[in-house]
Amino acid sequence: MTISVEGLAALAVEIQNGLSRSDRFNRMIGSIHHLLRCDATALLRYEAQHFRPLATAGLAPDVMGRRFKIEAHPRLEAIARAGDVVRFPADSDLPDPYDGLIPERHELHVHACVGLPLFSGQDLIGALTLDGMNASQFDDYSDEELRVVASLVGSALSNALLLEQLEQPGNAFTPGNQRQSVSDGNEMIGESLPMQQLKKEITVVAPTDLNVLISGETGVGKELVAQALHRQSARAASPLIYLNCAALPETVAESELFGHVKGAFTGAVHDRTGKFEMADNGTLFLDEIGELSLTLQAKLLRVLQYGDLQRVGEDRHLKVDVRILAATNRDLRQAVAEGSFRADLYHRLSVFPLQVPALRERGEDIILLAGYFCEKCRVKFGLEHIALSAAARSMLSSYGWPGNIRELEHAIYRATIVAQADARSGDILLMPHHFSLDNAADVPAEALPQAEALSPQSLQDATRDFQRQYILQALQASDNNWAACARRLEMDAGNLHRLARRLALK
Numbered sequence: 001m002t003i004s005v006e007g008l009a010a011l012a013v014e015i016q017n018g019l020s021r022s023d024r025f026n027r028m029i030g031s032i033h034h035l036l037r038c039d040a041t042a043l044l045r046y047e048a049q050h051f052r053p054l055a056t057a058g059l060a061p062d063v064m065g066r067r068f069k070i071e072a073h074p075r076l077e078a079i080a081r082a083g084d085v086v087r088f089p090a091d092s093d094l095p096d097p098y099d100g101l102i103p104e105r106h107e108l109h110v111h112a113c114v115g116l117p118l119f120s121g122q123d124l125i126g127a128l129t130l131d132g133m134n135a136s137q138f139d140d141y142s143d144e145e146l147r148v149v150a151s152l153v154g155s156a157l158s159n160a161l162l163l164e165q166l167e168q169p170g171n172a173f174t175p176g177n178q179r180q181s182v183s184d185g186n187e188m189i190g191e192s193l194p195m196q197q198l199k200k201e202i203t204v205v206a207p208t209d210l211n212v213l214i215s216g217e218t219g220v221g222k223e224l225v226a227q228a229l230h231r232q233s234a235r236a237a238s239p240l241i242y243l244n245c246a247a248l249p250e251t252v253a254e255s256e257l258f259g260h261v262k263g264a265f266t267g268a269v270h271d272r273t274g275k276f277e278m279a280d281n282g283t284l285f286l287d288e289i290g291e292l293s294l295t296l297q298a299k300l301l302r303v304l305q306y307g308d309l310q311r312v313g314e315d316r317h318l319k320v321d322v323r324i325l326a327a328t329n330r331d332l333r334q335a336v337a338e339g340s341f342r343a344d345l346y347h348r349l350s351v352f353p354l355q356v357p358a359l360r361e362r363g364e365d366i367i368l369l370a371g372y373f374c375e376k377c378r379v380k381f382g383l384e385h386i387a388l389s390a391a392a393r394s395m396l397s398s399y400g401w402p403g404n405i406r407e408l409e410h411a412i413y414r415a416t417i418v419a420q421a422d423a424r425s426g427d428i429l430l431m432p433h434h435f436s437l438d439n440a441a442d443v444p445a446e447a448l449p450q451a452e453a454l455s456p457q458s459l460q461d462a463t464r465d466f467q468r469q470y471i472l473q474a475l476q477a478s479d480n481n482w483a484a485c486a487r488r489l490e491m492d493a494g495n496l497h498r499l500a501r502r503l504a505l506k
Contacts, residue, residue, distance in 0.1 A: 003145045025055035033057035040102050040131040046124050051076050060101045062371025072379050073097045079115035079127050085143045086115040090135035100387035104487050112137035118154035126157050186227045189372050190365035194357035205352045206232035213349045214327040216356030219404035222327040226285040238282030243275045246288035259311040276320050283323045290330035301345045359401040366397050373412040384426030389490050395432045468503045
C-alpha cells in the first residue's frame, strides 16, 4: 500500500497546526506512526555527532533519555552520512539501536528499518526512523513518497527549533545558533514539572549578572545547574571555575580562593593565582559554600562587596569581575540562625535562589535518566544492547532514591555488571534481581517475584525451584499458552521451551 495523497495532506496540516504547541513533536510522530503503520517511530535531533530523541512511538519510555553517539551506532551513522532515504536489508549485520527496546518484544530483533535524514538547507538537523517487525513492512512505500515525508518533517523540525531559540529570553538570535552539545555529559535530562520550572528559572536568571544560590540534596545535579547558568550567560565565552569548599583545609583555603605570593608562608615557593583571578570576567562556582569558615566568609564578602582582593602575603589590591554561583546541601537560613553562616553573606549570595528537586520528586524523569545511563553503560562496556524490563522500570520508579541521580547512575552500572554474568551475548536485559536497592521491599508486588523463606538447600537448587514456580505462575496467568507466557516473562519462546524442559515442566 502506498501513502495516499490525502494522508500526506493530513500529515502536513497536522505538523503545521502543532508547530507552536509544547507537544508538537509527539503529535507529529503520532501522525507518522499511524500513517505509515510502523511498530516503532522516532524523531531524532542531530547535534555534535549525537542523535537525541525528541519524540517516539512504540518504543520503551527510557529511549527518550538515551543519547545515541553516531560512531557507536553504525545504522545511525549511515543515516547521518547518506543524504537520502536509507533502507536497511532485513539481514543487515549492522546492529539496530532499537533492538530490545520495543515493549513486550525484547526477544525479537527489528527487521524492517528505514532512515530519513532531515535537513535545514545543507545542514543535517535530525533523522526520522521507521521500524517494523515484518521484514517487508515498508516495501510498498516508494523513495519519492518517503522523501516527501522527510521534507515535511525536516521543515517542521527546522521551524520548531528556530521558534524554540526565539522563545529563549535574553538570547540574541543568530542563524545557526545551536543548543548546547549533548556530547560532554552536562545536559540536564528531565521533562517533569519540577524540572520544567527549574529550567525556566535558569533561563530567566542566566542572562543577568546576579549571584545565584543553588540548593538541593547531595547528588541532585547542582553542578549541572551551575554549568547551565554559565552557558546561557553573557560570560559563556569566559571560564567557569569550580571550587569545592568542603574539600579545602583551613590552612590552604584562603590561598585557593585569593592566591598567594612567593614567600608568603612556608612552602610558598612561587606565586599562585587564586580561583577568583582565574574566573575574572567569568564565573566562579563555589560548591558546598556552607562549609567555609567564618573567617573566610568575611573575606569572601569583601570581594563580593567591592570587587577587590588581596593575595596572601601581598599588600596591593587586585580588581576582579566575577559572577558567583554557590551551591549547598545545607539549610543556610538555619545556619544563619545558628551563627555558623554570616547573614550578610547569605543575602549577597541568595539574590536569586534556585532549588534543585530531589529525584524522587521528578516522576517520569527517573526512567529517562535510567535510559541515559543504560546507553552510557552500553558504550563503556562495549555491549550490543542494554534494555530495561517492564518490571525493572516499575521498581526504579517506586524506589525512594535517597542518593538521587548519583545513586541511580551507580545502580545502573552495578546492575549491568551483574547482568553480564548471566548473559550469553552482548544483549543485556536488566531485571529487578540485577539491582541491589535498600528499600526494594517497597516495589509493588506485581513488579517483583515474591521470595519464600530460605530453606537448607544449595543456591542452584533454590534457583531452579524459584524458576519452576515463577514459570508455572506465569503460564497459569497466560491460560497455559506458552507463547503468551514467553511474552509475559520477556523471553524468547525457544529459550523458554528449552528452560521448561530442563526444569521438567515439559
